[in-house]
Amino acid sequence: MTMTRIPAVERRSALVAAALRVVAERGVAQATTRAIVAEAGMSLASFHYAFASRDELMAELIRHVVAREGAAILGDAEHTEPAPLRRILREGLQRYVDHLTSDPLREKAMLELTQWALRSPSMQPLARLQYERYHALAAEALGSAAARSGTLWLHPLPDLARLLVSLTDGLTIAWLVDNDEGATTALIDLAADTLAALGRPAEESPHR
Amino acid sequence: MTMTRIPAVERRSALVAAALRVVAERGVAQATTRAIVAEAGMSLASFHYAFASRDELMAELIRHVVAREGAAILGDAEHTEPAPLRRILREGLQRYVDHLTSDPLREKAMLELTQWALRSPSMQPLARLQYERYHALAAEALGSAAARSGTLWLHPLPDLARLLVSLTDGLTIAWLVDNDEGATTALIDLAADTLAALGRPAEESPHR
DNA sequence: GTCTATAAAGTGATAGAC
DNA sequence: GTCTATCACTTTATAGAC
Numbered sequence A, B: 001m002t003m004t005r006i007p008a009v010e011r012r013s014a015l016v017a018a019a020l021r022v023v024a025e026r027g028v029a030q031a032t033t034r035a036i037v038a039e040a041g042m043s044l045a046s047f048h049y050a051f052a053s054r055d056e057l058m059a060e061l062i063r064h065v066v067a068r069e070g071a072a073i074l075g076d077a078e079h080t081e082p083a084p085l086r087r088i089l090r091e092g093l094q095r096y097v098d099h100l101t102s103d104p105l106r107e108k109a110m111l112e113l114t115q116w117a118l119r120s121p122s123m124q125p126l127a128r129l130q131y132e133r134y135h136a137l138a139a140e141a142l143g144s145a146a147a148r149s150g151t152l153w154l155h156p157l158p159d160l161a162r163l164l165v166s167l168t169d170g171l172t173i174a175w176l177v178d179n180d181e182g183a184t185t186a187l188i189d190l191a192a193d194t195l196a197a198l199g200r201p202a203e204e205s206p207h208r
Numbered sequence C: 001g002t003c004t005a006t007a008a009a010g011t012g013a014t015a016g017a018c
Numbered sequence D: 001g002t003c004t005a006t007c008a009c010t011t012t013a014t015a016g017a018c
Helices: A008-026 A033-040 A044-050 A054-067 A085-102 A104-118 A124-149 A157-178 A181-196 B008-026 B033-040 B044-050 B054-067 B085-102 B104-118 B124-149 B157-178 B181-196
Strands: A151-153 A199-201 B151-153 B199-201
Touching: A008 A033, A008 A044, A008 A054, A008 A104, A033 A044, A033 A054, A054 A104, A054 A124, A085 A104, A085 A124, A085 A157, A085 A181, A104 A124, A104 A157, A104 B104, A104 B157, A124 A151, A124 A157, A124 B157, A157 A181, A157 B104, A157 B124, A157 B157, A157 B181, A181 B157, A181 B181, B008 B033, B008 B044, B008 B054, B008 B104, B033 B044, B033 B054, B054 B104, B054 B124, B085 B104, B085 B124, B085 B157, B085 B181, B104 B124, B104 B157, B124 B151, B124 B157, B157 B181
Parallel strands: none
Antiparallel strands: A151 A199, B151 B199
């Protein structure tokens, strides 16, 4: 009748994965320890064997989602052939919207986790970490877009990155609220236009 | 020893006001009926005399904040003398940032209320209403900015409004996370530039 | 109408058997 | 290490005295 012995680290990651599913499906507020262990198929006591508290799990959950974030979102290392800046941006944004619409609960969860972290002073650094990562990913995507299109950005990359992240965050909220696909498509068209206007073609013969 | 008799409508609005303060100060999750009645100086039973449930109060709270929203945010009916579009936009965005930094908890509360509403099917229409209002306010502000600057927008006003709202939403989250004033200033500079590029000077003699 | 008291159903966390 | 059972507490909501 006794369950098999599972290393603590495995239990921890299983609980983190279960917690992410529960948060996505039902929200942070409903992600109780009981709901999480039920999702993970464990007993309540096992939870507290692996984690000292619910907050400790939530902190690990945020670290987890931040770490595995964004591989395939805005940037896409596959495409490297030259293309116009506007088209690269448009495709990157479309890729993000596709990601959002195909799994909206995931992005809803990310937003909720950020705001949950903002309510507790000890968790605030985690939210900060999360957005530093977003900004870094956006800067990287914009940098490679410039290289691919032979463009020179007319503004500091960090500023442009913050603009892009703010735009996608806002886009996400608006879509989660009204599910308006047409308006979202128009929005990323507009956004790609305006962002592309912030770059200028670099000199010819880029390396001499 | 008996408390004075207070009309139900007054109790309701007093509770809504108290709830808004509690949500701003401690977050939606901590806005329990007990915390709210304590803030309002009432007994718990009085709460349930005025409202059937906590959800009913929360719904009324959202309706309340949506209704009284945005009078003095982006648009500003005082200024009507002509000015360049870019400057009008820059000042409007700065006004929003001033509002945000002077009372960050209020904007944090608005974001939390939206996401709370998104978790319950019956409340989702309220979030929708909230964003319809945002978009309408933004469209109005952009329309009057165009008139004041003698500009013609090159894209449909609703699309531009959605862009502006998304931008300010994202800007808000980023600032709430890292409190980076310099980055926010750079962001609204950039945003004003890019938005202004979406308009063209109208023909001279605007009415003949 | 307004109160105190309490019901009924959660919650995070722990004790202690195995 | 893993379980069941339970503690101590909080939550929303209601009964019933006044």
